[in-house]
Amino acid sequence: MSITVLYFAWVKEKVGIGEEQLSPPDNVKTISDFIAWLETQSPGHASAFSDKSQIRIALDQLHVPFDTDIGDAKEIAFFPPVTGGAW
């Protein structure tokens, strides 16, 4: 399986790129599995995911929790909690 992986804000800065196409091994089922595998890919990936309480996920552009099955999703995005204006 091949999936588009997107990173935003400081997650992107830590990983070093904004987008990549990845094919995780078959034993990767949930998003937590996927993150564990991502952390082994580079020191940048490891650093981006060092504090998971600050990571949010969207699967095919929908907010989802860490234990979600990736299934046949085409796009997964990792980013910090969202922040808008100061009001």
Place this chain on the structure above:
Amino acid sequence: MSITVLYFAWVKEKVGIGEEQLSPPDNVKTISDFIAWLETQSPGHASAFSDKSQIRIALDQLHVPFDTDIGDAKEIAFFPPVTGGAW
């Protein structure tokens, strides 16, 4: 004592005038007393005050209830419950 009396909306239409200067007798203490006396002044006044549940009062431009003492107020106004836009 002389007091400026104002009428608005359909209260004004029923009384027939928007403003008058009146000197009620000494036994008129509260607004209820004043209305009872007003009702004897003309059929228009009587008709305006026939349903007191539809009358609201401002004494010197402040909303007040019927049992308020008129004291040395300079202006008293009678009008229907207020109505603004339809929103």
Place this chain on the structure above:
Amino acid sequence: MVIKLQSEPINAGEEINTFLASNSNSGGVATFVGQVRDFQEQGAGESTCVSALELEHYPGMTEKELERISAEAQKRWTLDAALVIHRHGRMNPGDAIVLVCAAAAHRGDSFSACEFIMDRLKTQAPFWKREHSSTDSSWVVARERDDARAKRWEKVD
């Protein structure tokens, strides 16, 4: 805190832009515009056409009441500024009758103040509405819903 009472049309967008510019450091600005509709609900899904609306008011008391309401809003919430513009006299469907703006650092304050001012205004500001249709003209009767909405705020006193 600015109160304007006018018989001229209200240009809501222009007034809001002026208000935003003079409060450019307020994070949030909530506003409300009340417009003249071209129909009046008669209950049971019925409605009649409204060709014009006339708003009588109590000169002197209206301004004071709007000021009292705005002052009360400023006491209850942390506001940077508030603006109330109310029209009186004759107006046409689609015209703005009232514009309320509230600027605050936090949006909760601006929303609550704006809604409070509107609710109080509807039950306290001395305006009386007469609706004109093609055949008729009549005073509008006050609605209990407005009293109920205004009473909600008494709990927080």
Place this chain on the structure above:
Amino acid sequence: MVIKLQSEPINAGEEINTFLASNSNSGGVATFVGQVRDFQEQGAGESTCVSALELEHYPGMTEKELERISAEAQKRWTLDAALVIHRHGRMNPGDAIVLVCAAAAHRGDSFSACEFIMDRLKTQAPFWKREHSSTDSSWVVARERDDARAKRWEKVD
């Protein structure tokens, strides 16, 4: 229901006037404008100067999320129309970041829908803010108050 995402400045007053004109038969229109402030609270009364703000977003998801939020508002309240305009990219203090408008027959619906859209937007729409001062630039951390505000609406689900 209209969603606009743009890097160009938002002319709030002009957009509001257009919205009012296309919803002239809605009795009430509630709007909210969020503006870039020229300072950032640091807690304990401290604040630092903000010279510019940069809003990164997730193209594609942002539009979908704003549409989901507006659709949810239309399901919860009786609205005639809703408009959300959000800016992204670099902006200056005093600029409008977001404009939300909600038109309804009754003001309660327009206020609630507008506030709901703002609360949801702050916690769900994928925007990340970077503040630039004269010496520094840093990502802004999400605040718990926003989560608390957004959670209020879950009770009415």
